[in-house]
Amino acid sequence: MAGVVIDGGEKLYSDLVILAEGSSAFLTEKAGLRGKLEANSFTLYVKEVISLPRGVIEDRFNLEKEEGSIIGIIGYPASGAIGKGGIWVNRDTISIVVGGYLNQLVDKGLSPYHLLTRFKQHPLIQRLLEGGKVEEYQAHTIPKGGYKNIPKLNDYGLLVAGDAAMMISGRRGTDLAMITGKYAGETASQAWAKGDFSPEILSAYQTRIKNSFFMEDIKKGKNTQKYFQEYSDADFLITKTLNNIAREYFKVELTSENEKREKILKDIKIIQPFFKTINDFYHGFNNWGVL
Numbered sequence: 028m029a030g031v032v033i034d035g036g037e038k039l040y041s042d043l044v045i046l047a048e049g050s051s052a053f054l055t056e057k058a059g060l061r062g063k064l065e066a067n068s069f070t071l072y073v074k075e076v077i078s079l080p081r082g083v084i085e086d087r088f089n090l091e092k093e094e095g096s097i098i099g100i101i102g103y104p105a106s107g108a109i110g111k112g113g114i115w116v117n118r119d120t121i122s123i124v125v126g127g128y129l130n131q132l133v134d135k136g137l138s139p140y141h142l143l144t145r146f147k148q149h150p151l152i153q154r155l156l157e158g159g160k161v162e163e164y165q166a167h168t169i170p171k172g173g174y175k176n177i178p179k180l181n182d183y184g185l186l187v188a189g190d191a192a193m194m195i196s197g198r199r200g201t202d203l204a205m206i207t208g209k210y211a212g213e214t215a216s217q218a219w220a221k222g223d224f225s226p227e228i229l230s231a232y233q234t235r236i237k238n239s240f241f242m243e244d245i246k247k248g249k250n251t252q253k254y255f256q257e258y259s260d261a262d263f264l265i266t267k268t269l270n271n272i273a274r275e276y277f278k279v280e281l282t283s284e285n286e287k288r289e290k291i292l293k294d295i296k297i298i299q300p301f302f303k304t305i306n307d308f309y310h311g312f313n314n315w316g317v318l
């Protein structure tokens with residue numbers, strides 16, 4: 028018989044517990060299903076929710092009624108760490124999000140709150156938020172340990188789902204949490220029907236996840252995490268290169284298109300060895316879930 032101890036010490040017994048406790052996964056760790064994770068297995072994001080009248084939001088973001096918008100920004104917001112920023116436009120609030128790999132924030136001495144303040148004070152962002160009132164401040168980690176850190180997914184009377192099970196791939200997390208939650212529920216029904224909650228029956232859950240469409244992507248991402256730990260400057264160099272290309276491309280000068288292309292190529296080669304740039308882009312696109 029499994030079960031949980033809830034607030035106040037009351038014990039609830041059951042045949043099966045599904046752990047869906049999010050990225051920190053202390054219970055998963057305590058149950059011995061995974062080891063202690065390092066800071067480089069997480070990203071940390073902070074968010075402020077800022078309210079503004081709906082009409083002002085529609086004008087500033089060029090929205091129709093009931094429309095929302097998501098703007099992702101790489102480069103400036105994470106201040107050299109591998110991470111990003113975002114503006115999520117809701118009905119009558121705007122969420123400002125920024126963060127990056129936890130170990131890099133620590134190593135570079137970057138405080139998430141300062142990153143957020145710096146991001147909000149950028150002239151292009153400031154004008155979007157002007158007159159807004161801060162309603163909430165939140166912080167959340169995302170498990171980025173990838174394939175190698177997926178815990179044991181089932182044990183006696185236990186299944187692990189969602190972030191606690193490291194079910195993150197590129198930009199996908201919410202849907203994988205729901206899908207693994209559904210698989211866990213279906214496995215529980217199967218065990219209930221058979222009246223057998225042994226690890227053999229519960230292993231059907233693990234098999235389903237291993238054969239799922241998303242496991243292939245999670246496996247593909249494992250080299251990306253390793254690459255970014257080795258080349259922590261990769262994100263910075265990608266965004267610098269992209270900015271340089273865009274600036275040169277759109278600059279109006281008295282040069283031919285050919286001369287322009289040659290200059291852009293020369294600039295790219297100056298930043299770092301060309302193949303490193305190609306590699307950085309490949310892993311960057313993988314990390315952003317584009318490839």
Ligand SMILES: Cc1cc2nc3c(=O)[nH]c(=O)nc-3n(C[C@H](O)[C@H](O)[C@H](O)COP(=O)(O)OP(=O)(O)OC[C@H]3O[C@@H](n4cnc5c(N)ncnc54)[C@H](O)[C@@H]3O)c2cc1C
Binds near residue numbers: 050054169190195202
């Ligand atoms: C900034 C940010 C941006 C994101 N963007 C995207 C995106 O664009 N697309 C996407 O798909 N995903 C995204 N995600 C990831 C997504 O939010 C998560 O993958 C998803 O919420 C995981 O769901 P979960 O139920 O596993 O965990 P959670 O949503 O973290 O829920 C776990 C719950 O368990 C509770 N809990 C923990 N321990 C205990 C305990 N001992 N007892 C009782 N309750 C407990 C927690 O309080 C929490 O409510 C993003 C996450 C962040 C932080």
